[in-house]
Every structure is written in structure tokens, then in C-alpha cells.
Amino acid sequence: MSADQTQLAFDWSCRIMSDNGCGFPAPGLHSFLFKPLVEVGGFEFNKVMLLALITTGLVISFFYAAFGKAKVVPGRLQMVGEAGYDFVRRGIVYETLGKKEGEKYVPFMVSLFFFIWIMNIWSVIPLAQFPVSSIIAFPMVLAAIVWIIWVSLTFKRHGFVGFFKNVTGYDKSLGAVLPLVMVIEFFSNLLVRPFTHAVRLFANMFAGHLMLVMFTVASWYLLNSWMIPAAGVSFVMTMVMILFELFVQAVQAYVFVLLACSYIQGALAEHH
Amino acid sequence: MIANLVQLAAEEEQNPLVPPGPELLVGTIAFAIVFFFFWKKLLPNINKVLEERRAAIEGGIEEADAMKVEAQSVLEQYKAQLAEARHEAARLRQEAQEQGAALIAEMRAEGQRQREEIIAAGHTQIEADRKAAASALRQDVGKLATDLAGKLVGESLEDHARQSRTIDRFLDELEEKAEATR
Secondary structure, X not given: OOOOHHHHOOOOOOOOOOOOOOOOOOOOHHHHOXXXXXXXXXXXXXXXXHHHHXXXXXXXXXXXXXXXXXXXXXXXXXXXXHHHHHHHHHHHHHHHHXXXXXXXXXXXXXXXXXXXXXXXXXXXXXXXXXXXXXXXXXXXXXXXXXXXXXXXXXXXXXXXXXXXXXXXXOOHXXXXXXXXXXXHXXXXXXXXXXXXXXXXXXXXXXXXXXXXXXXXXXXHHOOOHXXXXXHHHXXXXXXXXXXXXXXXXXXXXXXXXXXXXXHHHHHHOOOO | OHHHHHHHHHOOOOOOOOOOHHHHHHHHHHHXXXXXXXXXXXXXXXXXXXXXXXXXXXXXXXXXXXXXXXXHXXXXXXXXXHHHHHHHHHHHHHHHHHHHHHHHHHHHHHHHHHHHHHHHHHHHHHHHHHHHHHHHHHHHHHHHHHHHHHHHHOOOOOOHHHHHHHHHHXXXXXXHHHHHHO
């Protein structure tokens, strides 16, 4: 997939009412493509990958600074880190899986939450201004890991027959509709669920980014002649969208981890 | 499943649901590093500290409880000592009072006794003096009366027995008179 030229060559002179007669450079799918920064042996390393790696670096360095030399009497940074850690541990994992079963999954869920959150936050960070999770590959990888954990855990807990009973929602009392329910449940649990798990995060970030780009570009595009007030409205909308996106970014990270926990909880639950 | 989606998505040009391969790889690596650090290093680190803190807080509470118990016992001890001291003071006061009263009573008895002694000695002395005076007076009066009577009668009352009897009679008469006038 090569980078789209329309996105890469942003025409600064393109304004409404200008005589060069160019149209509104609307954002679109091309806004999600990037020219490779470097190319090593056919491997194209682009901005999104760089942001993903910086995310890793940021999350690790923040928590290393907070927890690396953790003290019983915490400093400010450690307090903030502990608050975040506690939020995921108590607020999500213990709530859904319980303390006994959940403890094992705390490291996974904590890293999942902060990794996704920072990936999302890039959306509103100047210069970066691109949510890493709006590239489907990243949510997909994470959803796949959750899916693998869920499937293997269900096998381990319930055995081969138990796995199918669990996945198909086997229930004798359903009678005649049981086969239909089993087919639907099978597809729902095994195929649709990981897909929606990934797409929920992806689509939210994708749409958010489109909106932000739209209002940002419009603010510049409208900044001419008597349309300047409209540019002001567009700019205010950009600000509003940034605040809204900050909220959505945190919520989507939370939802992704919460769903991951609830899937695992389904695997741990006894089959009725 | 992913392969299916990839095929489905690939039919359209630039489908955002088709995951680009390199990104999948980078995403996996990026997350794996985060997870590894959290799992192996950072969370065990903070969990240890949280556990220590919990223990410290619990230890602090236990220590505070122990101090409270100790303070309570010290307070009780102090109160007991105070009560004992009060009791002792009251006892001493009582004793002193009793001793004082006894002393006063003794002194009073002694004074009384001495006074009576002095009075008795006085009485005895007066009685003795009176007797001596009476006896001396009697002799003198007898002699004077005898002399006087001798001179008047002109006859010496040489007969001692008679003389003495007369004198006695005279004196008894005098005494009787004195008794009667009194």
C-alpha cells in the first residue's frame, strides 16, 4: 500500500474564495496513509509505527519513573502511577474477575489499558496528531491476543466438550431452537466478538480523527474574505472536538479492557 | 478469521479494515515490550511496596493499639496511686487528730491532778498551821489566864493537876461560847 499523494501534498494556498479555484481538501481514507519515514530492506517504517514505539517508550518510562524505585511513602509521580494502576486493578479487573482469579491477569490488563490509552491520546498531541489505534492493525493485534487467551482458557477450564458447550451457549431447556441458538452463539462468540472488540476501538478513533482533521482543515480553508467568522466557528468546534476526543480516548481504552476482562470472566465461569 | 476479513477487505481499494502487515508486527512488538516490562519488573516492584505499606499501616495500627493499652494501664496505676495517697493522707490526718486529742486530754488530766495536789497540800498546810496555832494559843492563853487569875486571887495555883483542869475547863467553855456564837 503506497502513500496517497493528496494527503502528503497539503496546499497551504488553498483557501475558500481564492482565485486558484481549488476545492475543500476534505479528509478521507488518504488521511490514514503515511509515506514511509525510512525503508529498511523493503520494510516501510512510517509515522504510525514510530508513534506505536514511542507509546511503548512513554508507558514504560513513565511507569519506570513511578515504580522503578518505589517507596513505601510515595512521591508525586509514584502516587499518580499508583492511582492509574489501582484504577485498572481494582476498578476493572477485581470488579469483573474477582481478586482471587483476577490477580493473574492484572499485568496484562494494566499494560493493555495504558498502551491503548496512550495510542489514542496521540490524536490530540501536536505534531503527532494521529491516533495509532485508528489503524486497524493495532486494535486487531490486541483483540487477537485477548481472543487467544480466552479460547485457550476456555479449553483449559472446560475441556474439549466443555469448550463447545461454553462457546455455543449449550442449554437443553431451549428444546427445538437449541441448534439455531448454538450456531448463532458459535459465530457470535468465536468470530464476531473479536472482530467487534477490535473494530469498536478502531472505529471510534478513526471517526474521531476524521472529525478533528475536518474541523482543523476547515478552520484554515475558511480563513479568507467574509468567511472568516465561519473559520472561527470551525476553530471553536476543533477545540470542542479535542476535549470530546480526550474523553472518548479514555473511555475506549477503558471499554476495551473491560470487555477483555468480561470475556475472560466468561471463560472462567462454570458452565450451567 | 483474520484471513477471511483480509480477503473480504482486499476486494476494495484501500479498505481501512484490512490490517497492514508491518503494522501488525510493530503493534505486536510494541505491546509485547510494554507487557513484558509490566509483568516482570514494574508491577512486582510496586506490589511489593504496596504490600510493605499495608504491613506498615497494619503494624502502625497494632503499635497504636499497644500504646493505648499501655497508656490505659499507666492511667489506672496512677489513679490507684493517687487514691492510695489520698487515703494515706486522710489516715495521717485522722491519726494526728486523734493523737492531738489524746495529748490534750492527757495534759488536761495532768493539770487537774497537779491542781488538786496543790490544793490538797495547801489544805494540809493550813490545817497543820491552824492546829499548831491553836495549840500554842491554848498554852499561852492558859498561862496568861493562870497568871492573871493568880495575881487577882493572890494565890498561886501551884497544884498542877488542879491548875490544868481549871484551864481546860475554861477553855472548853470558851470554845462552846465560840461555837454558839458562830
